[in-house]
Amino acid sequence: MAFDFEKPIFELEEKIGELEKYAAKNKLDLTKEISFLEKKVEDKKTEVYTNLTPWQRVEIARYIKRPTTLEYIESIFDDFIEFFGDRAYSDDAAIVGGIASYHGTAVTVIGHQRGRDTKDNIHRNFGMAHPDGYRKALRLMKQADKFNRPVICFIDTKGAYPGKAAEERGQSESIARNLVEMAGLKVPVISIVIGEGGSGGALALGVCNRLLMLENATYSVISPEGAASILFKDASLKEIAAESLKITAGDLEDFGIADEVIREPQGGAHNDREAVFGALDRSIQKHLDELSKMDGQRLMDDRYDKYMNIGVFNEQS
Numbered sequence: 001m002a003f004d005f006e007k008p009i010f011e012l013e014e015k016i017g018e019l020e021k022y023a024a025k026n027k028l029d030l031t032k033e034i035s036f037l038e039k040k041v042e043d044k045k046t047e048v049y050t051n052l053t054p055w056q057r058v059e060i061a062r063y064i065k066r067p068t069t070l071e072y073i074e075s076i077f078d079d080f081i082e083f084f085g086d087r088a089y090s091d092d093a094a095i096v097g098g099i100a101s102y103h104g105t106a107v108t109v110i111g112h113q114r115g116r117d118t119k120d121n122i123h124r125n126f127g128m129a130h131p132d133g134y135r136k137a138l139r140l141m142k143q144a145d146k147f148n149r150p151v152i153c154f155i156d157t158k159g160a161y162p163g164k165a166a167e168e169r170g171q172s173e174s175i176a177r178n179l180v181e182m183a184g185l186k187v188p189v190i191s192i193v194i195g196e197g198g199s200g201g202a203l204a205l206g207v208c209n210r211l212l213m214l215e216n217a218t219y220s221v222i223s224p225e226g227a228a229s230i231l232f233k234d235a236s237l238k239e240i241a242a243e244s245l246k247i248t249a250g251d252l253e254d255f256g257i258a259d260e261v262i263r264e265p266q267g268g269a270h271n272d273r274e275a276v277f278g279a280l281d282r283s284i285q286k287h288l289d290e291l292s293k294m295d296g297q298r299l300m301d302d303r304y305d306k307y308m309n310i311g312v313f314n315e316q317s
Helices: 004-026 031-049 054-062 069-076 118-127 131-146 164-168 171-183 199-203 224-231 235-245 249-254 273-291 296-308
Strands: 078-082 095-102 105-112 151-157 189-198 210-214 218-220 260-262
Touching: 004 031, 054 189, 054 218, 054 224, 054 235, 069 095, 069 105, 069 151, 069 189, 069 273, 095 131, 095 273, 105 131, 131 151, 131 171, 151 199, 164 171, 171 199, 171 296, 189 199, 189 273, 210 249, 210 273, 218 249, 224 235, 249 260, 260 273
Parallel strands: 105 151, 151 189, 189 210, 189 218, 210 260
Antiparallel strands: 078 095, 095 105
């Protein structure tokens, strides 16, 4: 059991286990009883996972066992060569990137990298990048533009690191420069939100031709806790804020911000990594095939139109 809302499912599965042990110990045939409970488990899973609240999806998006950028790279791409450093200050482990082969095509892959455990999270700064990370990402994007390689970005961060040192080294400027430079890339850019997409730290890898989101990913200007603190002066009202912010993949697709939502197994991507890797691979391939038919100017125009159309609505009399 990973989440509180899964407790009813876990309790039923525990009862099945106890019944199986009892039947084996006493040499009883309890097949009908066990089958009945198994049916209840499936019904409960359907009830729980088809009615997830926005906050519950936030919990899934943040789950420590959720696949990370490097796991997607290892599964979907071949011959990945990681590049390090921003050629100005340091290498930021919160962002990884390099070149790889994707179905025979050379591509540049960049993404936020969370840790897989506590020690790794400290090393990766929990996926919250410093300016050095965004400058590393920009260096790789410019290189991709020079050598005509598509850029594929994985977004998974609570936001850019807000510490004093990051601000002193130009955190806001580094993010702003990424937005400007990404808008002018003459190669296809696909961004995928695989977990949390938080604030400018996420947007710095999100100016793209196609934005894809995993079903339980979120994308927002601020976290539910932060919004609740500002709007309601009470961070404990995070569930209400999550509902109001409209941060789920379904919401973003309805608004025309996300171009496609990739379905996940019941309970989240961590429950069947291979299925999610396969689904995302097919989606990337489809969109990349479409974008590869456009020349540089058309790609820039397509990107411009995508963002200019966000928030536009028609008022009917």
